[in-house]
Amino acid sequence: MSRFIVNGGKKLRGEVEVQGSKNSALPILAATILTEGENILHNCSGLSDVATALRILRYLGCSAKKTGCTVLVNTDSICRNDIPDNLMREMRSSIVFLGAIISRTGKAKLGFPGGCELGPRPIDLHLKALRQMGVKISERHGVLECTAEKGLRGAHIALSFPSVGATENIILAAVKAKGTTTITNAAREPEISDLCDYLISCGANIYGAGEGVITIDGVDKLFSTQHTIIPDRIVAATLMAAAASTGSEIYLKGLIHSHLNSIIPAFEETGCQVELERGNMLFKAPDRLKPMALIRTMPYPGFPTDAQAPLMAAATLCKGTSVFVENIFENRYKHVDELVRLGANINVQGKVAVVTGVESLYGAVIEAQDLRGAAGLLVAALAAEGTTELSGINYLERGYEDFEVVLSSLGASIRKI
Numbered sequence: 001m002s003r004f005i006v007n008g009g010k011k012l013r014g015e016v017e018v019q020g021s022k023n024s025a026l027p028i029l030a031a032t033i034l035t036e037g038e039n040i041l042h043n044c045s046g047l048s049d050v051a052t053a054l055r056i057l058r059y060l061g062c063s064a065k066k067t068g069c070t071v072l073v074n075t076d077s078i079c080r081n082d083i084p085d086n087l088m089r090e091m092r093s094s095i096v097f098l099g100a101i102i103s104r105t106g107k108a109k110l111g112f113p114g115g116c117e118l119g120p121r122p123i124d125l126h127l128k129a130l131r132q133m134g135v136k137i138s139e140r141h142g143v144l145e146c147t148a149e150k151g152l153r154g155a156h157i158a159l160s161f162p163s164v165g166a167t168e169n170i171i172l173a174a175v176k177a178k179g180t181t182t183i184t185n186a187a188r189e190p191e192i193s194d195l196c197d198y199l200i201s202c203g204a205n206i207y208g209a210g211e212g213v214i215t216i217d218g219v220d221k222l223f224s225t226q227h228t229i230i231p232d233r234i235v236a237a238t239l240m241a242a243a244a245s246t247g248s249e250i251y252l253k254g255l256i257h258s259h260l261n262s263i264i265p266a267f268e269e270t271g272c273q274v275e276l277e278r279g280n281m282l283f284k285a286p287d288r289l290k291p292m293a294l295i296r297t298m299p300y301p302g303f304p305t306d307a308q309a310p311l312m313a314a315a316t317l318c319k320g321t322s323v324f325v326e327n328i329f330e331n332r333y334k335h336v337d338e339l340v341r342l343g344a345n346i347n348v349q350g351k352v353a354v355v356t357g358v359e360s361l362y363g364a365v366i367e368a369q370d371l372r373g374a375a376g377l378l379v380a381a382l383a384a385e386g387t388t389e390l391s392g393i394n395y396l397e398r399g400y401e402d403f404e405v406v407l408s409s410l411g412a413s414i415r416k417i
Contacts, residue, residue: 003391004404007413008363008384012248014410018236018255019045020069020229022399024191026093027168028198028229029053029073033060033100034176035202037224038074044229045069045401048394052090056083056097074224075104082109085143089113091398095123096165098146099172102135108146125166129157133173133181154179154218162187162299167214168195174216175204183214189300190259194230201225233259234306235400236281238375241310242407244272244285245317245383250410252281262303266292266311270318291320291357297327309335309376316344317383318357326351335373338366342384360385368392371399378403382412 020043030053032039044050044066054071057064061079065072081101088094088111101108112123127137127144132155135148154177157170167187174181186192188210196209202225205217231254243250244267257276264274270289275282292315297305305328315322316339326332333353336346341364345356363386368374374396381388393416396403404414 001391002393003389003417004378004381004393005415005417006363006378006381006384006388006390008361008382008386008388010246010382010411010413012243012246012250012382012407012410012412015251015253016239016406016410017253018231018239019043019401021191021194021232022047022049023093023164023189023232023234024194025050025229026053026091027096027172027191027195028227029057029071030097030100031172031195031199032057032073033062033075033078033097033104034172034199035222035224036076038072039224040226041071041073042226042228043069043231044071045232047398047401049091049093049398052087052094056087056094059083059087060101078104081105081107083111085111093165095126096168096172098126098144099130099169102130102146102148103152103173103176106148106151109143111143123165125159125161125163126169129155129159129166129170130173132157133177152177154181154216156182156184158184159186161185162212164189164192167192171195171199171206171214171216174218175199175206176220176222177216177218179218181216181218183216184212186212186214187299188212190230190233190256198225198227201227230259231255233263234304234372236260237263237304237307238310238379238400240267240272240283241314241376241379242382243283244270244289245314245379247285247287249282249284252283253279255279255281257281262301263307266295266303269293270314289314289318289357291315291318292322294323294325296325299328305329305332306372308332309372310379312346312353312355313339313376313379315355316342316346316358316361316380318355320357322355322357324353324355326353332372334369335376338368338373338377339380341366342380342388344380362386363388365389366391368395371395375400382407382414
């Protein structure tokens, strides 16, 4: 198992291009199943989750090739409608293939998704919506068997929670369904808008992407297109946290500033300076951070749960107390015990974590247990005095491409073993 050896306490300096969004690439790769011809997707990062999505497409009989950051996908030769258990277990977002496969073949057979264990992420919202659209679903021995013998039909779907995955699955099922589908309380994340932009360029009729109500008028056919994946706002937030924790100055290129509207104020509260210009950002951190006061994770446009761990890592070095309230996932504080190993002072009560800043963190042997927790631990390791050995980096590689190379280019002392 690979691990990082980090010699902390180094200032970061330089510029870096922010990679393409993982959470945008995965549903768009699933959406290619609905199209005819060859799709060209740019800014698609070389992540383990992306590699899994490409393996799923190939298993289904599609052609999927990746060269650099460009992916070519042609699904004309699709010949299966099932996904084996080993592929489903590799990532949580594998369930997003469900809506696309049913729409394309009228049937789907797959197991439950795997990935990071963050507590319940039930797919009941997905299944309830698909049933409203005419899908018959049975579960046997942990396998979902879905059929839409009369085809998918439009429906009025009200989500009890603005689930990103459920919104994506409904959109994928609805774009070629008969009639009109309306999603109320839809997720508003930028990745939803990017998926809809891709589908619209393929010929879909979608209105209201990025808003609470999305309307989809079904079409008979979708055609291939060329599309560029949006930059990853969580990777940007992690790099900002790394600079904040080390009192550094970095320049981030290729951003969409509006995607960071809930994140930038948290850093500015600590005394960091953020200068925005034409899709780029100059980020300057003081030698000692002020506390963040209150960080409350919420669905977009609120503060993203995926950025909670990296910012908590920076908060461990603030001069004062910061409070985090995790409202999205039950088990998203797994990184706390490992931060404490580095010398952090954190008290967790239920969904609330109180972080009392310390003067210094110290290197230790630590282990990541999920993707964003790994990012947070790495942020802390970069600031810690001495050497930190971080294992569990296979989680990190699900969402961060060659991150040790990126950080090294900024002056960090980090190597992968």
